Amino acid sequence: MKTPNKHLKGIITRCTNYKESDRIFTLISDDGIMKFIARGAKKPSSKLSGHIEPLNYVALYYRPSKSLNSVSQVESIHSFLEIKKEYNLILKAQYMMELAESLFSENDDNSSILSLLINTLRNIHNSKIPTLDILIFEFELLKHQGFGISIFNCTNCDKELERSDHYFSSNVGGFCCTTCFESKRLLDQSIKVTVGQQLILRTIARKNYKDLINLNLSEKEINNCRKLIQNSIRDIIGVQLKTVKFSDL
Amino acid sequence: MTSGKNSLPVEVQKLIIAFSSLPGIGPKTAQRLSYFVLSQNKEETLKLAEALKEVKENLGYCKTCCFITSDKDSENCGYCYEKESEQICVVENVIDAITIEMSGIHKGSFHVLHGAISPMNGIGPEKLKVEELMKRLDRGETKEIILATNPTLEGEATGMYLNKIISENYKNIKLTRLARGLASGTDLEYSDFNTLSNAFQNRTSID
Numbered sequence: 536m537k538t539p540n541k542h543l544k545g546i547i548t549r550c551t552n553y554k555e556s557d558r559i560f561t562l563i564s565d566d567g568i569m570k571f572i573a574r575g576a577k578k579p580s581s582k583l584s585g586h587i588e589p590l591n592y593v594a595l596y597y598r599p600s601k602s603l604n605s606v607s608q609v610e611s612i613h614s615f616l617e618i619k620k621e622y623n624l625i626l627k628a629q630y631m632m633e634l635a636e637s638l639f640s641e642n643d644d645n646s647s648i649l650s651l652l653i654n655t656l657r658n659i660h661n662s663k664i665p666t667l668d669i670l671i672f673e674f675e676l677l678k679h680q681g682f683g684i685s686i687f688n689c690t691n692c693d694k695e696l697e698r699s700d701h702y703f704s705s706n707v708g709g710f711c712c713t714t715c716f717e718s719k720r721l722l723d724q725s726i727k728v729t730v731g732q733q734l735i736l737r738t739i740a741r742k743n744y745k746d747l748i749n750l751n752l753s754e755k756e757i758n759n760c761r762k763l764i765q766n767s768i769r770d771i772i773g774v775q776l777k778t779v780k781f782s783d784l
Numbered sequence: 785m786t787s788g789k790n791s792l793p794v795e796v797q798k799l800i801i802a803f804s805s806l807p808g809i810g811p812k813t814a815q816r817l818s819y820f821v822l823s824q825n826k827e828e829t830l831k832l833a834e835a836l837k838e839v840k841e842n843l844g845y846c847k848t849c850c851f852i853t854s855d856k857d858s859e860n861c862g863y864c865y866e867k868e869s870e871q872i873c874v875v876e877n878v879i880d881a882i883t884i885e886m887s888g889i890h891k892g893s894f895h896v897l898h899g900a901i902s903p904m905n906g907i908g909p910e911k912l913k914v915e916e917l918m919k920r921l922d923r924g925e926t927k928e929i930i931l932a933t934n935p936t937l938e939g940e941a942t943g944m945y946l947n948k949i950i951s952e953n954y955k956n957i958k959l960t961r962l963a964r965g966l967a968s969g970t971d972l973e974y975s976d977f978n979t980l981s982n983a984f985q986n987r988t989s990i991d
Contacts, residue, residue, distance in 0.1 A: 550936070580967065582970075588978070616978060616981060621944070
């Protein structure tokens with residue numbers, strides 16, 4: 536008896552050609568990361584061909600299998616055409632997809648991460664500072680996966696941080712006050728964090744995104760904050776993401 | 785000679801490993817191919833081995849167009865020497881160049897990039913034959929570049945990158961790319977948004 540078809544929605548992150556005319560692709564969906572095979576998808580006349588592309592949000596029907604799930608129908612819900620028209624946005628989108636892929640949980644509900652990714656991808660082409668959208672995405676993603684950065688209190692003495700320069704270390708998962716840093720020298724690879732950088736991250740943590748626009752932030756300031764987050768991401772994942780070097784950092 | 789627990793002779797094991805390094809060949813297919821080689825007569829097998837050896841020893845890539853050539857050391861291969869370099873068609877792979885060449889549509893020369901920009905796989909422009917293309921353009925013979933990268937995300941990104949650097953550095957060179965839209969024999973109802981959008985943007989008047 537044939538297994539009944541299943542339905543799924545998600546974003547295609549990677550595609551590789553397989554054999555004469557098949558394509559194998561990776562989909563991130565509410566159910567986690569899954570690999571599929573689209574038979575004959577490389578043929579120009581295939582009804583699957585145009586839909587199976589990285590950065591497409593698709594709805595698909597597939598037949599579950601012990602090896603690779605075979606798709607029978609795919610329909611694009613959103614193709615993010617505006618992103619696909621700009622080289623820099625493609626690189627940024629690929630970075631976000633790789634990051635989401637690496638932090639997706641296998642057995643948990645991933646729907647909120649997926650909607651976070653889709654919303655960021657939908658907004659990024661209209662954004663005045665796309666790097667800021669990526670920073671918010673990185674920050675929220677880490678927080679959602681339980682790797683949130685402690686930015687209001689010192690990770691060592693737990694005291695509320697005053698308005699001055701502090702230190703950040705990905706090893707302890709957040710900021711450390713100057714007193715703790717100088718007295719204990721706990722943080723080997725700590726980075727000095729300016730008041731301005733703290734303000735950006737705190738505004739993001741409070742979800743006051745409209746206030747961020749009023750701060751007249753420069754790309755440099757945002758990238759400095761992203762470098763802090765990047766340290767955390769590298770420590771959590773254990774490797775450097777391949778797309779990082781292409782995403783302005 | 786056989787190895788420990790595995791009853792297969794080492795030579796066969798080596799052959800299986802060699803076959804499974806080929807793209808699209810899994811361990812089972814590699815085994816099947818190895819047994820086929822064993823069952824073949826010696827002459828046929830040596831012919832295959834000789835062909836593989838010759839390909840690696842005698843062939844290389846042209847320093848100008850990056851197409852396959854037997855004149856590894858010369859600057860211009862016979863292929864790009866014969867062709868006019870006023871019009872260069874830039875393709876991702878050798879197979880793409882052969883496909884266009886076989887169609888007889890393109891009379892100019894080719895430039896093979898040997899891949900496409902793919903950040904997810906860690907492939908940036910520096911890993912492609914872009915520098916060789918720029919050297920060709922520096923000669924000042926080229927009037928048009930036809931970007932014939934695949935209509936995939938990676939192909940489009942490569943096309944955009946080349947468009948940016950060529951239009952910035954070589955203002956007199958015309959840049960074109962292959963038309964995007966509906967393919968012959970497809971159904972409109974199964975078309976994706978990208979294809980439809982391209983087809984509408986590049987619609988033509990009926991003469």
